[in-house]
Amino acid sequence: MTDNESFLKTAKQVVTDEARALDALAGSLDQDFAEAVQMILQATGRIIVSGIGKSGHIGHKIAATLASTGTPAYFVHPAEASHGDLGMLSKGDVVLAISNSGEAPELANLLAFTRRFGIPLIGLSSKPESTLMKQADVHLLIPSMGEACGFGMVPSISTTLTLAMGDALAIALMKYRDFKPENFRDFHPGGKLGAQLSKxxxxxxxxxxxxxxxxxxxxxxxxxxxxxxxxxxxxxxxxxxxxxxxxxxxxxxxxxxxxxxxxxxxxxxxxxxxxxxxxxxxxxxxxxxxxxxxxxxxxxxxxxxxxxxxxxxxxxxxxxxx
Incomplete structure (x- = not known):
């Protein structure tokens, strides 16, 4: 097998593994997902998304997607939260905490703050018995299907599933709120997308x-x-x-x-x-x-x-x- 053939084989296997995992995620969505949507709809404040490492990167994207589709949201870095940014949270907010393992120590202070002040907490993880999921009010569980590298070390399948769960949340909320293209344009006035939505x-x-x-x-x-x-x-x-x-x-x-x-x-x-x-x-x-x-x-x-x-x-x- 040539190098090029090997590269293509690996790439196809990664995409196949991630597609299989997405099918599993779609089949696993249950009442907990509906409860998460209802919790966000009932919030009078904003949705605060938090996570560390690759979960943090995905969290940034989820927060941005929520905000651009009619659900006010922003990302709070868990390390910064421990140094004053917890003051950004208030009554009426909902926290979406992301950790594949559910044991990220950087989230500890944020989780404790939500419990102390009664701020609703949605946990997104692949480990139902983890610290995050035990403390969360609502659980968004992604299937635990390893990673595409085969060693369980390189976040790939897990981040794809986390991103898909975030997209599912945002679009379910968007459709419930009857968020239309003209509303979308209000948040996207620049670039090619803004041009396409110009009236x-x-x-x-x-x-x-x-x-x-x-x-x-x-x-x-x-x-x-x-x-x-x-x-x-x-x-x-x-x-x-x-x-x-x-x-x-x-x-x-x-x-x-x-x-x-x-x-x-x-x-x-x-x-x-x-x-x-x-x-x-x-x-x-x-x-x-x-x-x-x-x-x-x-x-x-x-x-x-x-x-x-x-x-x-x-x-x-x-x-x-x-």
Missing amino acids: VRDLMHTDIPVVPSGTQMSEALLVMSQKGFGVVGVTGENDRLLGIVTDGDLRRHMQGLLDLTVDEVMTIDPRTIGPDELAEGAVALMTMQKPKITCLFVVDPASGGRAEGILHIHDCLRVGLG
């Missing part, structure tokens, strides 16, 4: 190029040039968008253009989008249909079709869409 109203221009029905093309061309979008909207009663005049319309009516009105030149029933639609959907409207276009008028159906803004493809590209 049209977040990116649109409200100083829009529009003229009333009956306007002469000579005047419409001035508005079209001043606004710089390469298009002008035609509005009727109550500012309802009737149509648009595009560069293509101009080319099709070159003969005697200045003697015409916008109504004689415009494209009726143009593509539009609502202000509360995702900007990603606007990109699809502009680029996935024929002919491709570079901007969309934003029309709110609730207002009777009134033109509220205009969105250019460059606005979407600027935030990372497209």
Whole structure:
């Protein structure tokens, strides 16, 4: 067997072992998991996640996932807790303590504090008879299936299961609270994810190029040039968008253009989008249909079709869409 073949064999075995462990975890979830979710839902404070070593690293991620999906949470390092950070805990909080062995000595003071002041404690461990699980009010038990290294030394299967348990908690809470994409965006305004969750109203221009029905093309061309979008909207009663005049319309009516009105030149029933639609959907409207276009008028159906803004493809590209 070549080195490369050996590498691949080992990698596949690790993934297979972890997948098998995840199946075992899914089958082991019981009433204790439901009780943990209920305990968190009833909390009037925050969820404090704590753990040491690899459990601490996973704990950081669990706390971040909870916080970003509508459950206020933060991570407290157990060693720092013993040097003043216990003051971050208060009545109404719930502590989620993580230790695969359930015997991490660094957690001792944190556990004692929760017992002394009646702060609910959820224990996450693979050892049901451990110190952590004996003190915990609710138990999240992960299957004890060794580690992928084969020696039980390198946290791998255990950390994968711990991470999956944290994800299960966060998403169960999220679904119960009916946490929607727009809520998610409030906590993720930056980066690619924030861009994907941007709404049209977040990116649109409200100083829009529009003229009333009956306007002469000579005047419409001035508005079209001043606004710089390469298009002008035609509005009727109550500012309802009737149509648009595009560069293509101009080319099709070159003969005697200045003697015409916008109504004689415009494209009726143009593509539009609502202000509360995702900007990603606007990109699809502009680029996935024929002919491709570079901007969309934003029309709110609730207002009777009134033109509220205009969105250019460059606005979407600027935030990372497209």
